[in-house]
Amino acid sequence: xxxxIRDTFGNLKLATEKISINNGLGRVLGTDIVSAMNVxxxxxxxxxxxxxxxxxIQGASSAxxxxxxxTGEVDMGKETHLLLNQGExxxxxxxxxxxxxxxxxxxxxxxxxxxxHDLAIYRNAGxxxxxxxxxxxxxxxxxxxxxxxxxxxxxxxxxxxxxxxxVDVLKLPRVTIISTGDEIIRPGEVPKxxxxxxxxxxxxxxxxxxxxxxxxxxxxxxxxxxxxxKAVEAALINSDMVVLSGGSSxxxxxxxxxxxxxxxxxxxxxxxxxPGKPTILGVVDGKPVVGLPGQPxxxxxxxxxxxxxxxxxxxxxxxxxxxxxxxxxxxxxxxxPGRRTFQTVAIKxxxxxxxxxxxxxxxGMITLLSYSDGYIEITENEEGKNAGNFVKVTLF
Ligand SMILES: Nc1nc2c(c(=O)[nH]1)N[C@H]1C(S)=C(S)[C@@H](COP(=O)(O)OP(=O)(O)OC[C@H]3O[C@@H](n4cnc5c(N)ncnc54)[C@H](O)[C@@H]3O)O[C@H]1N2
Ligand code: MOO
Numbered sequence: 057x058x059x060x061i062r063d064t065f066g067n068l069k070l071a072t073e074k075i076s077i078n079n080g081l082g083r084v085l086g087t088d089i090v091s092a093m094n095v096x097x098x099x100x101x102x103x104x105x106x107x108x109x110x111x112x113i114q115g116a117s118s119a120x121x122x123x124x125x126x127t128g129e130v131d132m133g134k135e136t137h138l139l140l141n142q143g144e145x146x147x148x149x150x151x152x153x154x155x156x157x158x159x160x161x162x163x164x165x166x167x168x169x170x171x172x173h174d175l176a177i178y179r180n181a182g183x184x185x186x187x188x189x190x191x192x193x194x195x196x197x198x199x200x201x202x203x204x205x206x207x208x209x210x211x212x213x214x215x216x217x218x219x220x221x222x223v224d225v226l227k228l229p230r231v232t233i234i235s236t237g238d239e240i241i242r243p244g245e246v247p248k249x250x251x252x253x254x255x256x257x258x259x260x261x262x263x264x265x266x267x268x269x270x271x272x273x274x275x276x277x278x279x280x281x282x283x284x285x286k287a288v289e290a291a292l293i294n295s296d297m298v299v300l301s302g303g304s305s306x307x308x309x310x311x312x313x314x315x316x317x318x319x320x321x322x323x324x325x326x327x328x329x330x331p332g333k334p335t336i337l338g339v340v341d342g343k344p345v346v347g348l349p350g351q352p353x354x355x356x357x358x359x360x361x362x363x364x365x366x367x368x369x370x371x372x373x374x375x376x377x378x379x380x381x382x383x384x385x386x387x388x389x390x391x392x393p394g395r396r397t398f399q400t401v402a403i404k405x406x407x408x409x410x411x412x413x414x415x416x417x418x419x420g421m422i423t424l425l426s427y428s429d430g431y432i433e434i435t436e437n438e439e440g441k442n443a444g445n446f447v448k449v450t451l452f
Pocket of ligand 2: 329330333349351355
């Protein structure tokens with residue numbers, strides 16, 4: 057699946073848009089960010105203390121202090137034109153600009169004022185100690201971030217330090233989710249026997265959001281090839297990806313694969329995974345059209361796995377790694393032979409060691425996922441896992 061997604065859609069490019077850096081959290085950079093300035097752009101003190109020449113306090117200690125003449129004080133936030141000469145010292149507050157000639161800063165607690173103009177210093181210092189020099193943080197011309205970098209809170213801080221108010225980011229991939237099925241009714245409606253309140257659209261929308269994409273629309277289609285085809289065509293106008301829920305199997309009224317076949321090309325119908333065997337992937341107008349199994353737990357798990365691959369393609373980087381924890385399996389787990397099994401599990405922290413227990417239920421049960429914390433993967437070549445095995449859990 058990974059390979060087919062990368063080979064077919066590897067060239068899909070998202071347009072960029074300019075946004076305020078204050079809305080940048082979780083967005084992906086559309087350009088390299090090259091620093092147009094040095095940060096800091098003046099030599100500054102990182103302590104409240106006194107500017108010194110190294111030789112003036114060489115060998116100074118609590119027993120034998122160095123004595124210096126105080127010739128001035130730097131004002132916070134102002135440029136200083138003071139000059140530090142041999143035998144002199146100048147007070148500089150934390151963050152203040154250090155005078156030309158300063159070789160180190162000594163913290164105020166290692167000094168003692170003797171009258172208004174004399175200072176005893178009770179320790180020595182190394183070159184540039186307690187100072188931040190021009191460009192120490194970021195140098196002019198330096199690439200602060202490369203294109204496709206995912207912005208975290210600290211990165212927003214870097215952008216602000218570099219003078220950015222706005223930044224170019226990749227547009228969020230737009231996804232339309234279409235739930236198919238004659239039995240599906242909208243959330244909020246009261247189901248008659250045989251009808252089912254839609255679970256998948258809201259849940260898949262939330263997966264979309266969590267993975268950094270945008271659900272632009274959700275719609276419903278009856279089990280009718282013409283209706284589904286029209287819904288897909290309409291969705292493709294404004295979407296980067298279309299997701300159909302239900303109708304992926306072999307039933308008489310399972311039209312997803314037929315519709316993709318008419319509009320474009322079916323890349324695969326069926327994956328050797330459990331759950332999610334009947335999953336479909338197609339391409340229409342160069343865009344992915346995904347057919348998810350209708351069973352809610354299957355649809356959600358398969359979508360989490362597939363969308364992550366698509367986001368890697370869209371954003372050019374694997375930003376959306378799911379978190380994993382390792383723990384000890386507490387019960388034997390059997391796998392479907394020849395299929396990669398995604399076994400849902402619950403985890404419990406027992407005195408610092410993680411206990412992993414399989415959760416059981418039918419893939420039509422949405423609570424199977426809500427009382428699970430994640431899943432373990434059992435490869436197609438394994439028959440299962442045994443109690444006592446150390447396993448990796450991918451968290452939901
Ligand atoms: N003869 C076979 N039958 C089935 C097979 C098979 O290989 N041969 N595979 C089974 C597996 S596995 C799955 S998964 C399902 C997939 O079926 P579809 O993708 O065609 O989905 P539907 O038939 O439309 O629905 C299945 C089930 O899920 C409920 N559903 C559908 N959409 C929603 C929704 N939006 N919200 C809540 N629930 C939904 C639907 O009512 C059905 O109960 O096929 C098996 N059958
Ligand atoms: O493979 Mo279906 O997706 O078991 O529920």
